[in-house]
Amino acid sequence: MKQDATLKELAIACKAAAKIMAQLDTNVKNDLLLAMADRLAADADVIRRENGADVRRAEENGLSEAMIDRLVIDTVRVRKMADALRHIAALRDPVGEITQTWSRPNGIEVAYQRIPLGVIAMIYESRPDVTSDAAGLCLKAGNAVFLRGGSEAFASNRAIVKAFHASLQEHDIPTAAITLVPTIDRAAIAEMLQLTDEIDLVIPRGGEGLIRFVAENSRIPVIKHYKGVCHQYVDFNADIDMAIDLLIDGKCSRPGVCNALETLLVHKDIAPSFFAQAAPVLAAKNVEIRACPISIRYFERAVPATEDDYDAEFLSLTLAVKVVDSMDEAIEHISTYGSDHTEVIVTRDYAHARKFTRRVNSAVVLVNASSRFSDGGELGLGAEIGISTTRLHAYGPMGLESLTTKKFVVRGDGQTRHNMNW
């Protein structure tokens, strides 16, 4: 990593490395990923020492305990990073896959074949394991990666990338295939986002502030989601035990993540019996309720819900609750307040299940299953590089395939569009 190279120069080198990555056989990429995993384990002491320096600086700067917790790399985390790389090595290579093929009346055969995107820039905060996961996924899909992690994790990220560079060198691949922006200067982000000739895609991961900054300043395509305001709608004839299971899993199992539930919508016909059973469970789980005027009577302790509550991603044990007159009203509420992320219907009614999945066009729509399945791993994508709520290129959890595109390959025997006569 040249400390004195400009960002543009680094990106040009990264683009050149992407051309080499795009041509590697699957075996070579898998060997590389396994070598990277081994190297992480071998360099664990160095990585933890550098991480220790980051953590001390973070403590001196008074970062919150939660942020420091995300920053710390202990022995278990090193092992998890290495295991994730081995898992990525075991995934099917999307590059080269022929997804569809057909022939034309003139005899030419047309195929769609997956190819890498090129250079993928990741812009993220605190967690140094993103460095490892993102590098692994981007490389497996035949791309080069341009990393800009959080300034508080700079020494950790540098140590991880240094370990990976040793593996790249062993495999005769330019180290620029994994480029870490060698500065903590925040202006570097704005500068990166102008490099349209070198970077093909930007994936920001972090708080809404970072993501908005990236989206508003980028001239490169950005795949992102701002927040997850996920709904569970309990239909008129839902299985109440099931609805409570899904509600507790969705709200309480990990409230700080984007696929956690934020708003509960309940059909008026089931409201009395549902709340009679659900309210004590929510109370026992210490869930704070922001209730509509109709539902508030069912709770011992609840705060009246405001307009803002229905827009909110609480990221805590807080739940907005609203009784609706019909499924149409529930769908309308989701359309108005939702974030296009994840919505659940709990129902026994076939027609309602069909109508809900057809009419709701959020990225993930679930019938009788927990919102927490809105995750690349849980949905069976093998891994997750991010979640998109913009409809271009990818929508919802993104796995390896989202890091590729498709070219047309046409095979013929000399076909021309016009009759030749020369």
Add this chain to the structure above:
Amino acid sequence: MKQDATLKELAIACKAAAKIMAQLDTNVKNDLLLAMADRLAADADVIRRENGADVRRAEENGLSEAMIDRLVIDTVRVRKMADALRHIAALRDPVGEITQTWSRPNGIEVAYQRIPLGVIAMIYESRPDVTSDAAGLCLKAGNAVFLRGGSEAFASNRAIVKAFHASLQEHDIPTAAITLVPTIDRAAIAEMLQLTDEIDLVIPRGGEGLIRFVAENSRIPVIKHYKGVCHQYVDFNADIDMAIDLLIDGKCSRPGVCNALETLLVHKDIAPSFFAQAAPVLAAKNVEIRACPISIRYFERAVPATEDDYDAEFLSLTLAVKVVDSMDEAIEHISTYGSDHTEVIVTRDYAHARKFTRRVNSAVVLVNASSRFSDGGELGLGAEIGISTTRLHAYGPMGLESLTTKKFVVRGDGQTRHNMNW
């Protein structure tokens, strides 16, 4: 169409119409498209009168004959527009298609299902038939369309859209589903390109200047191609007759389009015999040659090729020619000078055919077939809304599917991510 509404207000109405379009059954959309076709035919006189006014203004303003030719709507063109709408009605509806489905070990079933993108903005020049084609394709894929045609075709576009609005009203669909920007002010384009909350995708069609303006000023995702610098590589053992067929079809059948050939690369081993046959044919077809130092000797009249010639999209009967030592050199040339659009190899060699299609990652790569097949209709997409050389979302010719995205639909029986205990 409210003349006094702001662009933002128009876009908000268009977005509301998109939500209605997204829910329409295929039958309704097809009926609408057929009605729009009939209405075009019925209103042909009005449309031609308005078009006549555009043409007179264009003549007064001294527009080129080629531009006026693209602008004119005669009886044949009205019929062609109507036929295109009927053809779109006959195409399979991509919306609702389940492209893949799988189940997870816990029993949930996961499906990818196609949904519309939302509001698609088209920004284009002169040709008023784009108004009709784009509206038809966007609506068939369940989207609303926000049209900004060339100022020189404003009266023509307004007459076409007015005809379509009558059909929309008959079908109780808001006329905002087809919104024409009601001003010829160029500042409207820059303003449109900021409407990130309302418009989901921008597709510019026209000259490189317009496309660069859109790409550089848009905060909305843009799908585009700047130019087509398409190559044909004649391999060491190519069938020479076939190579000449493909060359003449690629270069001469319609030199002004983006899938026409611009550069011919010839393997040194076949160069003498190939050029002996090809040079007279090219001369007879009045093709102007820009030749490398090696190939120039084979032509009676040729100009030495400059660096710029290899970068050029000539859009005329001009061809750059270069002899290469190897296929690797041809691939390297394409990688350096190409525009990621369309490349052809002519070969009898199995390994070379495989290597070329694997290594060249342009949007369309053809073996022994003409570059002119790089077209949505010719490749079997049914129609074409544009061509993309950016790798995000779509790459190459784009049909109806490119106007959709995919959501995840998950069906379960109450599955949760964690064991429930309440």
